[in-house]
Amino acid sequence: MVVKPIIIASPPPLLIVNEADSEVRLICTARGSPIPNIEWSKAGRVLSVNSTKFHKLKRRVSELRIARFKPTDVGEYTCKAQNYENGTAVIKIVAGK
Secondary structure, X not given: XXXXXXXXXXOOOEEEOOOOOOOEEEEEEEEEEOOOEEEEEEOOEEEEEOOEEEEOOOEEEEEEEEOOOOHHHXXXXXXXXXXOOOEEEEEEEEEEO
16 A cells, blocks of 8 residues: 655754754654655755664654754754655754754
8 A cells, every 4th residue: 555655753843952062863753655765954955865764663763963063053954754656745843042
């Protein structure tokens, strides 16, 4: 059965980072059939593709890790879950100080 991708868990739409140089982890979980690929981007630039793990329940979990959050990391991040057979699901997160 083919099922359109859906994002089932993600960070809040607005993420405030209070401490400079702190680690920030953005986690996005999607499901669908076939299991969707996940791509992270910032301002249209791809940052990570499929740095993920599969789950038995037809889910993919992807984590974007920013080791030391700095002013240049402030901005809008996008998690895009896509399977090329039947669609795309997108969420956006604004990370700021």
